[in-house]
Amino acid sequence: MELTFGVIGLLFLFADIRTFASTFQQTFFGAPTTQQALMATAVFLTSFLGLIVAWRLGPRRALGASAAVFVAATFLLTASRNNWTDLALSVVALAGGFWWLAFFHTSRTPDGLSPLARAFPLALAADLALRATFRTEAVVDLPWAVAIGIVVVGSLVFAAAGLIVIGVPRQWMTPGPRGLVGLLVIPCLILVAETGATNGAQAAIAAGLGLGPEPVRATQIGSLVLGLGIAAGALVLMRYPARGLAAAIAVAAGAALLWLHLPYASLAGGTILAGGVAAASVALLGAPLRAATSPRAVVAVLSFGWLLFVGTAFGFYAFWANLPAVLAATALVVLGAAAAPTAMRLGPLIAIATAVVAIGGPLAAFIATPVTAEPEPARVTFRLMTYNIHQGYDAGQIPSLDVLADTIARESPDVICLQEVVRGWMIDDQQDALSFLAERLNMRYAFLPNIGDLYGNAILSRFPMDDVRRVHYALEPGIKHQPRGVLIAKTGEVTIACTHLDELSDGTFVRQEQVRTIIRAAGDTTPLIVAGDLNATPGDIEVRLLGEFGLDDLGAAAGDTTTGEEPPKRIDYIWGRGVVGAQAHTLAVEDAKKASDHRALIVNITRQK
Template structure:
């Protein structure tokens, strides 16, 4: 890989590999170390943050041993862990492999920071490549595939990093600091080595914040597809939209152009303003503006990176290492604080705004620093427009690959019976901590209507997957989504028949940290036969019964159905005999599992709680009630067959 952009390409590929490991590490902390929310959030956060703090010793190690040997050794461990995760059976093995890969990746980052003076081109291409790769696989990471294709692509990825690292070491003119200058400036007449001051410290400091904001909103394929669905209605969309990932193409183009184009003097403050505006919309705006938030954040983030590249600020190799790892610590703290809010219960919209403000301060602060005392000449910048065009093209290819699918709906009149499944899918992660789409598909079976709880559509903490889109594609069932906690987490209804009149109602929080809602849709079987379906996930404060929310759902459901046969299903976090359970039976609804009680559903491996339920109106006959055995989530799915009234009866 003897190329003038060798260092840039190596940094980009390494960042992609590290991001892949992070997408396993973060959900593993929650699902494996966290043991299905039984571990206190404070302990989870301490475990996650501890490894980033430990990595702060890496710059001293690099200074003592040397950047080259430390970088090669760390890259080898990182690549080995990445490949091992593809074969890992899940559980604690997966957790410790991901932890090892994360720590090795952070050490590698410190080592390459000591050798690359200006990181902005590599960071830009790495963040873009990671986003595009995630989009091209439909946000279903290679580590979860379990196929030879995943192995082949993973081997190619790690081989690129190892070849790049080897080529960097063997390159005789590298020294210990390779300058990569996207804004057309490069020292000439000398190649600084060791701890000699060269530009780049502020760019390295933005590594973690850029990874956080990019993964949360700016460069997330899952956020792009979710944003598209909200453009079709407040409750998501009943049909996956054409070019579901299209916003990603615009976002990556804006990001690359912003990062690799020299900013004009008069427009330099614009990038921090755009970034801050996007973060505010993401943190506080309604779901319908999610796409706008994504585009603003992408454009502003790229522009802020460009400002650090042109600052001319001096930093030693050691300082660059600390800057890179300090930025990654910001990533870890930001991620923990943002998502811990859903367990502990405090506002978290301010977090992305604060990180955006920090990025803006770092970007603008560099403008006041002195330029290096060495002459400058035009270097070999990464061409902005071709890079942006290629990125946009690949994003639109991903949109074509993962666009809408054709679903065979009822063509011969309404069915006599409908199989309905209610399932808390825990963001798609099974008890072994792996994203188990195949297991979820088997558990759902050939259901006609599926009610889902704990649906994740892009939380960075869970790897940034659009779990709903992935599962709906496997089931070949269109969906309607309703957010409950932010725009990316909530409940959904999938149906093999057309749906109408999607409505949502936020439920009173009553002290619960995580939001809750009720989603109503009407399934149209044609010939006047309809079924009202209400999906919900009650969220009581710890140790209390969600009776207030239950009454709100029952009231909403009966008013929404307005005489149409009704089903209310989901994770109710209440058991038969409790006040919340009685709120539904007291409203005239029937327990579909009354004949087979007790029907335990949680936890999935050794269930001892009856908290997942299906209630129906008295005019619906039910049969074959069951809790399906599966460990694809921490809950068991519950299913029942409904016999529909005739159109005249409705």
């Protein structure tokens, strides 16, 4: 029962971390970086309140109370579909999860063994399998009835296991100094998993897959490769005890190969990293425990570990996929694992179960992925859509991948230009919006990563795609301007340029230079279409530059494209030359709000002879 209690609790904790990160990002995007950092840090400081809970309640009641708060908040978070409510509940769920993790490790039976060391690899495998099964959609973001059903079952099993666990005498126990060092870096281990070791899209793109033009399956391949790594790590631990130094070497070598972005070699790096993370979790959590008078050391060390987590995670995501922040977290894990004492083996049943889950889930998802239809012959007339999908969230900041897919499908576009495409960030619930939409729409895609490897623009098409170019705009000084670019591809015998210009209200000069970059890249190409979110209104200089370049405003008749502006604005465009546009239109505002914070712009395009 302790293993079940640990695995489900860790799965809830992983999910709550993502939900908090995504709701926090969606709610406070655009706020001063320092203010965001202070607010996020304040949330993770709630871990220290576990000292008061433990002092007041003792080993059994502290574990039971923290588990109750944890599971209740997680269930309510799943049931909620309101951004502010989600944010508040995720804070409560995280606090309860922090306390539960510390107390479950330190509130022990007299045998002094922590089940977390055995539960962690299985939880990593189950988390990877769940995300592969649901096409990277988080369980809490699935259709309401499905999400509630899954979480109700998980909560009931968690509660039943918890009642059995706290039904036996328990006492406070603590590891020695080397074991405490291991606990300190456990939160960083979670970040290393989120950004690489269990992130299928990252492993695939680092190896050169998932950029296109190609059909769907890159993320599924990445997840399968990572599952093989976790399985290998678990099976090795069935035969040999967890040695921290070996795990540290695997994590360091795997991370280096992954982040070097080497064709195919980075896939191998992901495998090694995943196996190293699985082994490191056992080494870091498997140190012997001895009797203690209080859980102060464990709670305090884990709390400082959560501050390291929020610092490195914030340093990565707030500073536009700042790789040194993840490498810093990786280095802490390597140092912690190298210092860890030799720990236990995994029992055969646990090791085999971990391997089966780690491989079985991604393999089943890979096999079940439908084969993308062969490209259709180019037609003289086709339907083009440009759509800022708001990272897969609706206007109320609630995940909306299913609604997005249905919304796009109803318009039956032949070519789609997408902006704000996320492919596996923790701050976006780890969802791969491009893979999800391409599979649902049965279309091939090309992708331009602008921020790190997992955020950018994409073109989906029913026609053959070639001559793909990825042009990055000049980086602006400071961090307030996002890295951006233009994705150019020839499809349907028309060259399409998909872009998303700088969003700052005082960024007109930046946007003008970005448009000039498009003009230089396009040259005298014809027929040509430039489509995307220009973050500027029709009278602005940056928009007029496209007209001066000889392009026609094909979507002018559609009108405004925003959903939350008062008054509404027109900032999404389709410009072209050598083509004629007809029947330009957008979505009704109320329908559009259910899918994104923009309205899709759709135009029927006819090539001129």
